[in-house]
């Protein structure tokens with residue numbers, strides 16, 4: 424019986440997969456199909472991305488619209504989605520599910536199939552991957568211990584060494600936990616989410632010596648899973664997908680953004696969310712117009728989007744351009760100034776960061792629409808996957824869940840935004856077909872922005888955006 428393991432390396436850029444740093448990811452790539460044009464979603468923040476992986480949908484449908492987002496029942500309050508308890512409380516207070524689209528967890532449970540989550544990511548991130556784990560009897564093991572594990576996960580935890588606090592060690596620990604407890608008889612679908620190389624990219628310098636060493640440690644842990652798989656009896660049954668949720672750009676400057684916002688009369692009474700969101704009192708269209716006009720005058724701002732299709736100021740694009748038109752989204756969403764310049768080690772993509780981010784110059788950041796933030800790793804290998812193939816067809820986070828469902832024969836994928844990656848499965852009728860470039864563009868006398876998207880049929884991927 425076919426089963427699938429999805430391994431997510433949080434924040435791994437495709438160009439950080441190299442023979443000297445990640446020999447095991449290189450070995451894996453040679454076995455199967457690489458989706459060379461895989462893309463993240465917007466905002467390219469971890470919990471937003473996680474919900475897209477789990478549900479096969481863009482944020483406009485799953486409703487996790489920023490890492491720190493507006494409370495659905497009280498737009499003056501913020502919900503920290505990295506905290507599982509905050510998400511549970513938000514559900515009780517608002518009467519609506521945190522994740523609004525059905526995910527792998529629900530769809531597998533409906534057909535009596537086994538689904539497991541092993542994550543060293545935040546407690547909220549584990550929650551988003553399996554929001555009803557206890558109710559559905561699913562195994563969730565968190566690198567943060569019992570408080571973020573399901574009941575089945577808590578029982579498993581008692582048999583394991585305690586999870587380490589250091590993020591790299593925790594990622595290695597969770598990978599080993601999956602290998603040693605699940606490899607012999609894997610669930611129909613497992614998600615193994617490794618919090619590295621994201622943490623080291625943020626704090627140790629993107630592509631620095633320290634970060635490469637930490638990435639190598641996590642790659643080695645993945646290598647032990649590969650060894651067992653290649654040598655074991657499940658070589659034909661288990662299909663493996665390796666992905667990242669977003670990339671990183673290098674911080675080339677800091678800006679005192681909140682100080683500037685709080686000093687700006689135009690923003691009086693507004694609140695500020697993660698993912699570059701601004702909540703405007705009463706969602707007043709006149710104030711939204713004034714605020715977007717002000718943002719477009721600021722050199723530190725790149726893209727500017729606002730809710731609603733009509734009556735936007737010239738230069739501003741609707742949130743639908745970036746697939747973020749959702750009642751939970753902020754009224755105005757911006758990205759910070761970024762570029763295609765290269766960092767000290769030659770990696771493309773730089774961006775400003777805010778001075779309250781606590782991230783160093785040369786550290787990594789993400790959340791925006793730079794092509795290096797949106798470019799992700801997506802590789803598949805196994806008996807059902809085309810070997811030694813590189814696909815130039817568009818792919819993205821929402822395509823992962825429908826592909827997993829297709830591989831294991833569970834229904835529900837057709838209702839998702841994503842497509843089955845038929846080009847990786849050698850099934851030409853499921854390949855995505857012609858991919859049409861679709862530009863969203865707007866300008867005024869002094870400001871000009873452009874969003875590049877690709878479309879194939881009803882599927883859409885965000886490629887990159889620029890302030891021209």
Ligand SMILES: [Zn+2]
Pocket residue numbers: 433434468469470472621668669
């Ligand atoms: Zn992430």
